[in-house]
Amino acid sequence: xxxxxxNGLVVNSTGTALxxxxxxxxxxxxxxxPGSQLLGFDxxxxxxxxxxxxxxxxxxxxxxxxxHMEMPFGGTSASDTFETGTRAAAWGGTTSIVDFVxxxxxxxxxxxxxxxxxxxxxxxxxDYGFHQILSDVQDSSLVAMDELLKEGVSSFKLFMAxxxxxLSDDGQITKAMxxxxxxxxxxxxxxxxxxxxxxxxxxxxxxGNTSPYFHGxxxxxxxEEEATHRAIMLANLTGAPLYVVHVSAKQAVAQIATARDxxxxxxxxxxxxxxxxxxxxxxxxxxxxxxxFEGAKWVCSxxxxxxxxxxxxxxxxxxxxxxxxxxxxxxxxxxxxxxxxMGLNDFxxxxxxIGSVEHRMDLLFQGVVDKQISLERWVEVTSTTPAxxxxxxxxxxxxxxxxxxDVVIYDPNGHTSIGFGEGRSHHMNMDYSxxxxxxxxxxxxxxxxxxxxxxxxxxxxxxxxxxxxxPRGLSQYLI
Ligand code: DUC
Ligand code: ZN
Ligand code: ZN
Numbered sequence: 001x002x003x004x005x006x007n008g009l010v011v012n013s014t015g016t017a018l019x020x021x022x023x024x025x026x027x028x029x030x031x032x033x034p035g036s037q038l039l040g041f042d043x044x045x046x047x048x049x050x051x052x053x054x055x056x057x058x059x060x061x062x063x064x065x066x067x068h069m070e071m072p073f074g075g076t077s078a079s080d081t082f083e084t085g086t087r088a089a090a091w092g093g094t095t096s097i098v099d100f101v102x103x104x105x106x107x108x109x110x111x112x113x114x115x116x117x118x119x120x121x122x123x124x125x126x127d128y129g130f131h132q133i134l135s136d137v138q139d140s141s142l143v144a145m146d147e148l149l150k151e152g153v154s155s156f157k158l159f160m161a162x163x164x165x166x167l168s169d170d171g172q173i174t175k176a177m178x179x180x181x182x183x184x185x186x187x188x189x190x191x192x193x194x195x196x197x198x199x200x201x202x203x204x205x206x207x208g209n210t211s212p213y214f215h216g217x218x219x220x221x222x223x224e225e226e227a228t229h230r231a232i233m234l235a236n237l238t239g240a241p242l243y244v245v246h247v248s249a250k251q252a253v254a255q256i257a258t259a260r261d262x263x264x265x266x267x268x269x270x271x272x273x274x275x276x277x278x279x280x281x282x283x284x285x286x287x288x289x290x291x292x293f294e295g296a297k298w299v300c301s302x303x304x305x306x307x308x309x310x311x312x313x314x315x316x317x318x319x320x321x322x323x324x325x326x327x328x329x330x331x332x333x334x335x336x337x338x339x340x341x342m343g344l345n346d347f348x349x350x351x352x353x354i355g356s357v358e359h360r361m362d363l364l365f366q367g368v369v370d371k372q373i374s375l376e377r378w379v380e381v382t383s384t385t386p387a388x389x390x391x392x393x394x395x396x397x398x399x400x401x402x403x404x405x406d407v408v409i410y411d412p413n414g415h416t417s418i419g420f421g422e423g424r425s426h427h428m429n430m431d432y433s434x435x436x437x438x439x440x441x442x443x444x445x446x447x448x449x450x451x452x453x454x455x456x457x458x459x460x461x462x463x464x465x466x467x468x469x470x471p472r473g474l475s476q477y478l479i
Pocket of ligand 2: 190246302
């Protein structure tokens with residue numbers, strides 16, 4: 001199958017050009033001057049399909065490097081399976097995810113990796129890779145870090161919060177970092193001080209402060225800044241590269257910026273929820289249906305921060321200045337009925353997470369419209385940097401000959417209404433939308449995954465199992 005996308009504005013992180021894009025089979029074969037002439041040969045007359053992208057952007061497919069499909073967590077499991085979550089991602093212009101294999105204390109890392117490969121096999125709508133979560137860092141886990149590298153798992157996530165579930169102590173973190181420093185892999189960190197949070201949560205519940213709002217107040221920015229600083233110091237000690245996930249506090253950004261300015265290999269990721277949503281507007285929300293429990297829809301960790309304190313504004317600024325390098329979703333959806341409502345009388349029992357995998361490309365494009373980031377930076381933070389950060393660049397994250405045919409045609413004159421109402425868009429397996437009512441001045445028109453059109457004109461044309469496992473190399477930000 002040969003497809004030619006004509007007359008679009010090709011947007012790479014390095015710049016834009018009016019060009020035609022030829023996809024041959026699963027691969028981009030050529031990027032041509034508009035008009036599709038190649039040494040007098042009429043390309044358009046010799047392909048199977050021509051897609052007219054006049055007036056539209058032609059961008060590399062989105063890469064969401066932080067998702068938790070069907071993750072067992074908080075006494076339940078994330079409501080999107082690999083099948084439903086990757087299909088929703090495709091609807092929103094994301095053509096690759098990197099999900100997390102979970103290892104809880106006592107479990108064997110390689111056994112868990114094998115289990116996650118089996119869960120995802122034949123299910124995904126788009127390409128997928130894996131990071132590996134390590135909780136207790138057993139001797140066998142350190143050996144597994146070398147073995148997994150050969151399998152294309154080049155990043156390992158540790159948690160400084162969730163005691164008894166995921167938390168690794170500083171000694172365990174140091175051990176894993178020493179291994180990463182020696183084998184070239186990336187350490188990803190959930191940076192919140194778990195002991196402090198556990199104490200504040202206990203005190204809040206004892207005082208009768210049980211509503212979702214207190215999820216935010218018991219995970220203060222100081223707990224994020226402190227843990228971020230500690231993670232940076234341990235990375236400095238060991239020489240490991242460090243990627244801090246879901247940064248939400250401006251003070252944590254400052255720690256990352258300081259370390260980067262000092263020459264350390266430290267990177268920061270934020271998520272759409274920390275750019276748009278807040279403690280005051282969402283976590284404190286009440287509705288007729290849910291009363292003061294409405295805020296449970298937005299219980300995630302790190303938590304939504306105060307708009308009065310200016311975290312959201314600072315996060316957009318940090319994306320512009322490259323103090324924060326990329327945007328993932330931390331997609332971890334739970335339904336209100338039967339999942340979030342486990343915490344009706346105790347916010348600490350609300351499963352942590354919100355669903356955004358479908359909307360990340362749109363929400364960040366709105367940042368272009370609102371002049372928060374440039375068009376090229378949109379592509380960079382949603383596709384190119386994730387590809388480079390996690391060893392996929394060249395095949396992913398760029399429109400160039402030799403790259404996978406993962407291409408999105410985005411209409412800047414289109415419109416997307418997010419949510420469940422009439423004419424709105426929502427395909428994730430949830431009974432609510434964390435983004436209900438958001439209006440986007442743009443629209444994902446066509447999504448092509450390895451040369452196959454899987455979304456076109458608001459129709460889903462893909463099939464379960466289209467997506468393939470992507471073995472990843474080392475981060476291209478490291479020497
Ligand atoms: N935070 C969430 O909100 N959900 C999944 C795990 C995490 O760290
Ligand atoms: Zn986390
Ligand atoms: Zn996460």
